[in-house]
Amino acid sequence: MKKKLPTLKKIFIVLFVLLGVWASTVLGDLKFSFDFSQFFPEEDPDLVFYESFVKEFGTDDNFLLIAVKNEPDVFDQQFLKRFNAFAEASKTFDFVTESASLTTLSYPLKTSFGYTTLPIIHLEETDKYANDWQKIQRDSLFVNFLIDKQSKSLVVALQTDDNLDYEQSEVLLQQIRSSLKENKLSDYHILGRAFFYEAIVEMQKTEVLKTTVIAAILVFIILWFVYRSIPVVAISAFSIAMSLLLFLGLLSILGKELNAMAAFYPVLMLIVGTSDVIHITDSFIRKLRKGIPRYEAILSSIREVGLTTLLTSVTTAVGFMTLLSSKLASIQDFGINAAIGVLVAYITVILLTGSLLISLPERKLIGKRAKVSSKWSANLLLVNTITKNYPKQIIWGTLLFAITCFLGIYFISTNYEFKHTLPNNSKIAEDFDFFQKNYAGFRPMEIAVLAQGENKVTDFEVAKEIEKLTVYLSSIKSVGNLQSANLPYKIIHKANNLNKSEYLKLPEEESVFLRYKKDVKKLARKQLSKFVSKDETKARINGKLQDVGTDSLQKVYQRIDAFGATHLDTTKIKIKVTGKSMLLDKNAKYIRSNLLEGLFYGLVLIGIIMAIIFRSLKMFLISLVPNILPILFAGAVLGFLGIPLEASLSVVFAIVFGIAVDDTIHFLAKYKLGIDQGLTKEEALKKTFTQTGKALVVTTIILFFGFLVLLFSIHQPSITIGVIISVTLVTALILDLLLLPVLVRKFLKN
Numbered sequence: 001m002k003k004k005l006p007t008l009k010k011i012f013i014v015l016f017v018l019l020g021v022w023a024s025t026v027l028g029d030l031k032f033s034f035d036f037s038q039f040f041p042e043e044d045p046d047l048v049f050y051e052s053f054v055k056e057f058g059t060d061d062n063f064l065l066i067a068v069k070n071e072p073d074v075f076d077q078q079f080l081k082r083f084n085a086f087a088e089a090s091k092t093f094d095f096v097t098e099s100a101s102l103t104t105l106s107y108p109l110k111t112s113f114g115y116t117t118l119p120i121i122h123l124e125e126t127d128k129y130a131n132d133w134q135k136i137q138r139d140s141l142f143v144n145f146l147i148d149k150q151s152k153s154l155v156v157a158l159q160t161d162d163n164l165d166y167e168q169s170e171v172l173l174q175q176i177r178s179s180l181k182e183n184k185l186s187d188y189h190i191l192g193r194a195f196f197y198e199a200i201v202e203m204q205k206t207e208v209l210k211t212t213v214i215a216a217i218l219v220f221i222i223l224w225f226v227y228r229s230i231p232v233v234a235i236s237a238f239s240i241a242m243s244l245l246l247f248l249g250l251l252s253i254l255g256k257e258l259n260a261m262a263a264f265y266p267v268l269m270l271i272v273g274t275s276d277v278i279h280i281t282d283s284f285i286r287k288l289r290k291g292i293p294r295y296e297a298i299l300s301s302i303r304e305v306g307l308t309t310l311l312t313s314v315t316t317a318v319g320f321m322t323l324l325s326s327k328l329a330s331i332q333d334f335g336i337n338a339a340i341g342v343l344v345a346y347i348t349v350i351l352l353t354g355s356l357l358i359s360l361p362e363r364k365l366i367g368k369r370a371k372v373s374s375k376w377s378a379n380l381l382l383v384n385t386i387t388k389n390y391p392k393q394i395i396w397g398t399l400l401f402a403i404t405c406f407l408g409i410y411f412i413s414t415n416y417e418f419k420h421t422l423p424n425n426s427k428i429a430e431d432f433d434f435f436q437k438n439y440a441g442f443r444p445m446e447i448a449v450l451a452q453g454e455n456k457v458t459d460f461e462v463a464k465e466i467e468k469l470t471v472y473l474s475s476i477k478s479v480g481n482l483q484s485a486n487l488p489y490k491i492i493h494k495a496n497n498l499n500k501s502e503y504l505k506l507p508e509e510e511s512v513f514l515r516y517k518k519d520v521k522k523l524a525r526k527q528l529s530k531f532v533s534k535d536e537t538k539a540r541i542n543g544k545l546q547d548v549g550t551d552s553l554q555k556v557y558q559r560i561d562a563f564g565a566t567h568l569d570t571t572k573i574k575i576k577v578t579g580k581s582m583l584l585d586k587n588a589k590y591i592r593s594n595l596l597e598g599l600f601y602g603l604v605l606i607g608i609i610m611a612i613i614f615r616s617l618k619m620f621l622i623s624l625v626p627n628i629l630p631i632l633f634a635g636a637v638l639g640f641l642g643i644p645l646e647a648s649l650s651v652v653f654a655i656v657f658g659i660a661v662d663d664t665i666h667f668l669a670k671y672k673l674g675i676d677q678g679l680t681k682e683e684a685l686k687k688t689f690t691q692t693g694k695a696l697v698v699t700t701i702i703l704f705f706g707f708l709v710l711l712f713s714i715h716q717p718s719i720t721i722g723v724i725i726s727v728t729l730v731t732a733l734i735l736d737l738l739l740l741p742v743l744v745r746k747f748l749k750n
Contacts, residue, residue, distance in 0.1 A: 005295045009355035016352045020242050023249025030248060031257045032166070032201045046586060050578045053448055054162075056533045057540050060444040060579045064158040064192030066090075066176060067434065068185045073151040075121075075129040082183040084123060087156045089183075093175045095168055098159040102136070102146050108495040108523065115523060118499060138501035145481045148438040153189075155439070160194065166201055169194035189431040191442055199428035204258060207713055212266035214709045216241065219274050222702050232281060235356040240273040243348035247341045256337060259330045264651070264710075264718070268338055271706035272316065273345040275662065275699040277353055279305050282695050284357055294358045306350055308669040312662035313346035319658020323651065334651060342658075380693035384685055387741040394742050398735070402629060408636025415551035416646035418443065418584075423714040432547075440480030440544035443553075446579030447473075447560065449485075449539040455572050457485060457532055457539035458517065460510040465573050467506050470541060472563050478546040478556060485531035485539040488524040492516045542579075549644070550585040557582060619672070622743045623664045626735035630660045634728045643720055652724050659703065660732035663696045667736055671744065681748070685741055693737070700733040 068086070070079045084103035091099045106117035120136065122128040133151055136142055146155045160172065172194055180188055219240060223233045247269055251258070258265075283305040287297035320342065323335025387394060419436070422429040435442055449466055451457045457466070467486050473479050490504050493516060497503035507513050520528055532539050545553060557577045564575040634656050638645055670692040674684030703726070710722025 005298070005358065009358055012351045012355040013359070016242055016246075016348065019249075020245050023245045023252075026249050026252040027245075030252045031255070032204045032259075044583070044586065046578065047583055049448075049576065050446075050580075050583060053446070053538075053540075053578055056538060057530070059162045060446045060542060060581075061193045062160050062162050062164075063444075064160055064172070064176075064190065064194050065435065065439075066156045066158070066180070067148075067153045067189045067191075067439070068156075068180070069153040069187040069189075071152070074147065074154045075133060075151065077123070077126050080121065080123055082185055083154055083156075086179050086183045086185055089179045090156050090158060090176070093158070093172055093179075095161045095164055095172050096158050097161060099156060100146065101156045102142060102154060105146075107499050108491060109499050110492075110496045115495065115519075135501065139504055141504065144438075144440045150438075153438065158192075160192075164194050164197070166197055169197045173198055189434040191431055191435045195428060195431070199423065199426065203423045203426075203715060207715060207718070208258070208266060210712060211264075211709055212244070212270075214712055215267050215270040215706055218705055218709060219270050219702065222698070222705065223274070223278075226278065226698050227281075231360050232285070235353060235360070236274070236277045236281060239277055239349055239353040239356065240270055240345075242352060243273045243341075243345040244269040246348060247344045250340065250344065251337060256333070259333065264334070264721075265337065265341060267706055267709055267722075268655075269341050269345055271703050272313075272342055272659070273349060274702050274706075276309050276313070276346055276349040278699055278702075279309050279666065279695050280349060280353060281357065284354075286691070288362050294362055298354050298358050302350065302354065304673065308666055309349070310346060311669070312665050313342050315661050315665065316658040317342045319654050319661070322657070323654050331651065335654065338655075376694045377690045380689040380697075381686065383693070383737050384689045384741060387738055388682075388745070391742045391745065394738050398625075398629070398739055402632065405629065405632035405636040408639035409632065411639035411642070412635060413551065413639075413642065413644045414646070415549035416644040417549050418547045420644075420646075420716045422716075424716060426714065436547060441478075441546040443545035443547060443581040444579055445479060445543045445545045445581060446577070447541040448576045448578050449541060450574045450576065451537045451539075452570065452572055452574060456536040457573070458536050459572075460513045461569075462572050463489065463506060463513065465568050466539065466541065469564065469568060469575065472567070473541070473543065473560070476556060476559070478548050478552070480544050480546070482541065482543040483531070484541040485528065487531070488520045488528050489513065489516050492519050492523070545581060550646070553581070553585050557585070616748075618747050619668060622740070622747055623661070623668060625743065626732065626739050627657065627661045627664055629735055630656050630728050630732040633731050634724055637724050637727065646717070649717060649721060649724075652721055652728075655721075655725055656728045656732070660729060663700065663733055663736045664740065666692050666696060667740055668744075681745065685744065689737075696733060696736065700729055703729045 066086075068083055070076060074080065074083070080103060083101070087099060087101040087104050090096060091104075102120045103123060106119050109116050109118050120142070121132045136147060143149060146157060147153070161168075164172065173190075176190070180186070216237075220233065220237055223236050227233055227236075244266060247265070280301055283301040284294075284297055287300055288294060292300065317339035320335045320338040323331050323338075326332055326335070419429065419432055422432055432442060447469070449457055449462075449469075451459075451462060455462050457463075463486055466484055470482050470484050470486065473482055486506055489506060493505065493507050493512070494500065494503045496516075507516065530540075531542075545556070560575070560577055564570075568575065631653050634652050637643075638649070643649070667688060670688040671684050674687045675681070679687065705726075707722045707726040707729070710718045713719050713722070
């Protein structure tokens with residue numbers, strides 16, 4: 001084998017250079033996406049129902065709201081004319097199916113000659129503005145929808161084609177901004193799916209670039225302080241960069257779309273790759289100092305550390321694969337991609353780093369300043385002595401730590417607010433906050449009304465039940481902007497009564513309702529079709545929800561279901577809360593169960609792997625304690641800090657579980673190697689501390705600062721994840737260095 005190494009190293013170096021060039025050419029094809037459906041719980045009965053509901057009524061997030069402000073209020077003729085010009089222009093924008101605003105809509109009015117219309121705002125008659133505003137307030141139909149309560153802003157509400165992609169969203173938003181600029185409307189806020197798509201994708205691109213650059217600089221600095229050798233640092237940095245490049249190229253070729261979790265990939269690849277590099281390089285240089293020839297040294301390092309590193313890479317990948325138990329497609333994709341990345345990093349480090357290390361003269365690798373500091377050994381041996389002299393104190397301290405963790409987990413909340421997913425201090429966050437404070441909110445609410453028996457949703461008795469429900473919904477503080485199949489009938493009733501606001505309600509007599517039905521089908525057929533299915537057996541009630549937190553909204557949904565079961569005539573109709581918001585809020589129900597299920601499978605798989613490698617059930621059981629506790633600690637941090645558990649935070653536990661176990665494996669593998677070489681338990685522990693302890697500390701330092709890179713993120717969940725993982729991995733190292741030796745002494749024989 002040694003004779004083949006000179007040839008193999010050249011082949012591997014050339015191969016990786018060619019692969020790197022190839023990866024560079026396909027990076028431009030990387031796709032970024034954002035779709036709320038990525039966070040829908042798969043195989044959920046409510047999702048199945050919603051998908052059939054959408055086929056009849058369309059999606060509930062195909063809207064775009066543009067609020068334009070004016071001081072002191074919107075009832076200024078010049079402003080209204082410019083606003084109206086923009087509203088009229090919006091009807092011609094690409095992908096817009098409908099546009100509505102107070103300057104383009106009108107009231108219907110029944111006269112002796114038939115129906116006519118009255119403007120809601122008399123643009124040319126300034127003396128009527130005060131009456132117009134009073135009329136709008138009395139109707140309350142448009143307040144908090146097309147105009148705010150203080151009349152400081154007006155809204156153009158656009159309905160768009162369903163499921164616009166990124167390019168279509170960009171086209172539409174460019175037309176909107178150009179028209180606003182053309183009409184000198186500079187003070188505006190936008191809210192809707194297309195705007196979210198644009199903002200989140202731009203954030204993803206920025207985050208990937210930013211985290212890559214910062215993490216790379218950080219890794220370079222740490223490697224310099226560890227080795228103080230330019231050739232070693234250069235080899236390590238090149239190998240790590242190549243692994244990241246190949247990983248991104250592979251994602252591009254596989255057609256993977258990078259979602260909101262994409263910012264983690266550069267950090268994960270850089271720090272996982274660095275960990276592998278340090279372990280293999282440390283072992284290689286240590287053997288060179290002993291006078292072992294470089295080809296023999298690299299083979300020995302690969303046999304000793306390479307196998308252990310393979311094991312840690314597999315267990316890390318398994319940790320990420322536990323995310324496949326999630327019911328969320330975006331989390332599943334992250335788990336698969338991260339697992340692929342870990343294995344790509346391992347293969348790159350073993351083949352490329354190994355080839356580069358044996359390509360340089362030994363004196364350049366070792367260097368004058370590359371000696372292992374005696375202080376490292378002394379300090380690590382001191383830790384070993386502490387574990388030997390104070391085992392009871394360490395065990396009691398661990399028990400107290402575990403109890404504290406369980407207490408923190410008790411306080412974990414899932415009352416997550418959507419606004420926390422938005423980039424910090426961004427335009428979209430500002431606009432979201434504006435609509436939250438001045439309008440009905442962003443979250444769409446959908447309620448399906450299902451006619452029972454021979455009833456139709458357009459029957460008078462059913463309409464009264466629907467109205468009963470809408471009256472109840474309007475009493476819920478977080479619900480607003482309600483519309484239903486009854487709205488056209490109420491508007492026609494008002495039109496038949498001199499457009500008086502008090503008549504904006506269902507007629508009390510069925511004969512009048514039936515008379516209006518003909519007018520509705522003639523004048524408001526399109527409006528009615530949005531709320532009633534073709535066979536008239538289903539109807540929808542939609543509105544907007546304030547972003548008050550997932551747990552709070554779950555209670556709202558429960559209240560609505562309870563009202564439908566106890567206050568409506570269920571022989572005529574049944575109701576079901578549906579829609580994208582409800583499906584997103586259901587995530588909270590699954591996160592905890594998915595976490596436990598995934599971690600259980602992960603423990604089983606890793607247990608099988610470790611049992612095969614170490615051939616010791618005790619070794620496996622000993623390794624569990626210092627690896628379960630960091631996971632509990634991560635949960636406790638969330639609980640004590642009051643950070644709600646949501647979909648993206650679920651990756652914390654997989655990352656902690658997958659990476660924290662690495663240190664344990666390296667520690668136990670080195671200990672077992674010492675025992676196999678005939679050393680006593682204490683001698684094997686001393687050797688483990690002096691030869692592996694430094695690598696464990698250094699890699700944890702890299703992991704700690706590597707994940708802290710996410711502090712530079714503008715995405716709040718990413719910041720939270722970075723901080724929690726950083727402190728948790730430090731906890732895992734402390735447990736490995738203090739608790740693991742105590743358990744080894746107590747439960748393993750010589």
